[in-house]
Amino acid sequence: MTWLVTGGAGYIGAHVVRAFLADGMDVVVIDDLSSGKAEFLPAGVPFVQANLLDGAAVREALDGVSGVVHLAGFKYAGVSVDRPLHTYTQNVTAMVSLLEAMAEKEVRNIVFSSSAGVYGTPEDEVVTEQTQPDPQSPYGESKLVGEWLLRDQAKAVELRHTSLRYFNVVGSGDPSVYDASPYNLFPIVCDLLAQGKTPQIYGTDHPTPDGTSVKDYVHVADLARAHVAAARALEAGKPLERVYNLGSGTGTSVRQIMDAARRVTGIDFTPSEGPRRPGDPSRVVAAGDLAARDLEWKNSYTVDDMFATAWEAWPKG
Structure with missing residues (x-):
């Protein structure tokens, strides 16, 4: 059983690759390295360096595979506002290219990397x-369109699929793989502390217990294992829901993360405080009950564990 992992050289993708290998499943990776890093790939993993818009390369990568984990895409929500056409090209047009190639090669299983971004700023106390x-x-929007593409393509051809809506993915399951995003909280804090600078909290007047925003954080190793469970279920023909939230059900505030960073690193700092950023929700927390039922999903790391693994992997040289 071999699966293609698109975007497999990225932070999340490299962990998914490792989770598949640890479970005895072979993988092939396709990645254009626009944000991924070739050094994140384990030695010996077959690798095709190409964008999904290159249909011939995608068809080549699909040779002999039984399913796809589709993670490749442009993942910066804020930047997407300024680059909508680029975002839709990489997240929608490229997915059409992938699905066309899958249909031609008769690959019938796909696990899609969706996002909590489909919910926007929900009013629900806990998102389901x-x-x-x-x-x-x-x-x-592009992630929601991706889910629609799967729904509609499954009506036209035999296609078993499920979409995993991620919340905030953090930590590291391997010291050689780290989150290099310039927009995510954990790498921002790690980078500032490694430089001897002080992290900042944006917004201390939220209607939350400590005044800072509360979000759902899940460890990347837990997330990766959910992909393996979904892939195995699809390959076995087991029924799965169309979408699953991968969230903790509780949430962690920004101030709690700062406190964890202080404990884990031993660096005594007091974060500076600034005004809220536009559009930053006060609370986004998701229930993971369906994923727990069908994918044996659980959030098995404490906030200290999450930050400790992120800090260990962060390049400090």
Whole structure:
């Protein structure tokens, strides 16, 4: 059983690759290295360096595979507002190219990397799969369109699929793989502390217990294992829901993360405080009950564990 992992040289993708290998499943990776890093790939993993818009390269990568984990895409929600056409090209047009190649090669299984971005700023105290999507960026919209593409293609051809809506993915399951995003909280804090600078909290007047925003953080190793479970279920023909939230059900505030960073690193700092950023929700927390039922999903790391693994992997030289 061999699966193609698109975007497999990225932070999340490299962890998914490792989870598949640890479970005894072979993988092939396709990645254009626009944000991924070749050094994140384990030695010996077959690798095709190409964008999914290159249909011939995609068809080549699909030779002999039984399913696809589709993670490749442009993942910066804020930047997508300024680059909507690029976002749709990389997240929608490229997915059409992938699905066309899958249909031609008769590959019938796909696990799609969707996003909590499809929900926008939900009013629900805890987001469930029944919460109405309301994306508020081209990125979130493109992920929702990706889910629609799977739904509609499955009506036209035999296609078993499920979409995993991620919340905030953090930490590291391998010290050689780290989150290099310039927009995510954990790498921002790690980078500032490694440089001897002080992290900042944006917004201390949220209607939350400590005044800072509360979001759902899940460890990347837990997330990767969910992909393996979904892939195995699809390959076995087991029924799966169309979408699953991968969230903790509780949430962690920005101040709690700062406190964890202080404990884990031993660096005594007091974060500076600034005004809220426009559009930053006060609370986004998701229930992971369906994923727990069908994918044996659980959030098995504490906030200290999450930050400790992120800090260990962060390049400090």
